[in-house]
Amino acid sequence: MLTYTYFGKNDFRLTQKPVPDITEDTDALVRVTLAAICTSDLHIKHGSVPRAVPGVTVGHEAVGVVERVGKAVKNVRPGDRVSINVETFCGKCFFCKRGAVNNCTLPDGGWAMGCRIDGMQAEYVRVPHADCGLTLIPEGVSDAQALLVGDILATGYWAAKIADIEKDSDVLVIGAGPTGVCCALAAALKSPKRVFICDINEERLRFVQNNYPFLTPLKYADALGTLLRECPHGGADSVIEAAGSEESFRLAWQAARPNATVTVVAMYDRAQTLPLPDMYGKNLTFKTGGVDGCDAAEILSLIASGKLSATALITHTYPLSRADEAYALFESGADGVMKVALEPSL
Numbered sequence: 001m002l003t004y005t006y007f008g009k010n011d012f013r014l015t016q017k018p019v020p021d022i023t024e025d026t027d028a029l030v031r032v033t034l035a036a037i038c039t040s041d042l043h044i045k046h047g048s049v050p051r052a053v054p055g056v057t058v059g060h061e062a063v064g065v066v067e068r069v070g071k072a073v074k075n076v077r078p079g080d081r082v083s084i085n086v087e088t089f090c091g092k093c094f095f096c097k098r099g100a101v102n103n104c105t106l107p108d109g110g111w112a113m114g115c116r117i118d119g120m121q122a123e124y125v126r127v128p129h130a131d132c133g134l135t136l137i138p139e140g141v142s143d144a145q146a147l148l149v150g151d152i153l154a155t156g157y158w159a160a161k162i163a164d165i166e167k168d169s170d171v172l173v174i175g176a177g178p179t180g181v182c183c184a185l186a187a188a189l190k191s192p193k194r195v196f197i198c199d200i201n202e203e204r205l206r207f208v209q210n211n212y213p214f215l216t217p218l219k220y221a222d223a224l225g226t227l228l229r230e231c232p233h234g235g236a237d238s239v240i241e242a243a244g245s246e247e248s249f250r251l252a253w254q255a256a257r258p259n260a261t262v263t264v265v266a267m268y269d270r271a272q273t274l275p276l277p278d279m280y281g282k283n284l285t286f287k288t289g290g291v292d293g294c295d296a297a298e299i300l301s302l303i304a305s306g307k308l309s310a311t312a313l314i315t316h317t318y319p320l321s322r323a324d325e326a327y328a329l330f331e332s333g334a335d336g337v338m339k340v341a342l343e344p345s346l
């Protein structure tokens with residue numbers, strides 16, 4: 001079968017591999033119908049994910065059809081259309097029971113597929129702990145609609161869930177890339193007064209304006225002034241930082257009103273400083289962490305009922321056989337690209 005494989009720094013290639021076997025009773029084999037390219041794939045490509053194993057098939061955002069299941073799998077059957085979770089987790093440990101599936105204590109858990117074991121930019125993928133890792137796609141929901149559920153929609157949904165967003169409040173999302181937009185869409189479900197979303201990239205702000213008119217795009221340079229001026233209590237009630245630079249980290253706490261919650265989902269390439277003397281008396285609550293993919297079924301039902309749609313983010317689709325071109329476009333940021341989907345059957 002055709003796969004897109006990581007060989008070393010700046011070396012991803014189309015490679016033929018055997019169709020994977022089911023090796024554990026809890027595994028499922030899924031035929032991938034659509035996969036997406038994520039910024040984390042680029043982190044592997046650029047050599048900044050030390051735990052990524054050379055030789056693995058990359059990709060951790062996909063949907064497909066269950067081909068075979070191990071004896072112990074109960075939740076899915078061959079023929080089921082499923083969304084695949086970026087995280088491998090047990091559903092039973094202390095953290096899983098509390099919904100913190102990204103802290104699952106499984107030795108083979110966490111971000112495994114497309115990093116430490118073969119991932120989803122391939123014709124088939126073996127999904128370990130399939131009862132937790134696969135979620136049925138409701139009838140009427142297309143592959144494109146469900147594609148982002150397992151990773152960036154899960155991230156956005158989780159970020160909005162922990163951000164203490166109250167009705168009629170003001171939310172600021174920093175970063176209008178695909179993850180920031182997912183955070184903003186999930187925040188909007190909480191009925192705040194306004195969801196501001198800022199970015200330095202004006203093309204991305206236009207994308208937000210054209211596709212999601214219920215969000216309020218802001219130029220990055222204007223964001224702090226606008227928030228301080230327009231919010232009744234001296235800043236945003238909830239801030240979600242999804243950009244990941246020193247400046248965006250600073251903006252996150254500066255644009256927050258006293259007693260606000262600042263949720264940090266961004267990845268930083270170096271440590272950030274909390275200048276505590278400058279924020280003394282501001283009484284901020286900080287929440288941090290990566291994707292916590294515990295709500296895939298809930299997200300899919302919101303998509304099925306028309307309350308949530310991130311499909312506009314998929315701006316380009318390529319056959320898997322043209323993955324080199326697809327990655328080049330995604331990396332370049334050209335042509336208004338947000339997310340690129342790969343179709344193995346083409």
Ligand SMILES: [Zn+2]
Nearest residue numbers: 038039040151
């Ligand atoms: Zn990802």
Ligand SMILES: [Zn+2]
Nearest residue numbers: 090093096104
């Ligand atoms: Zn667990």
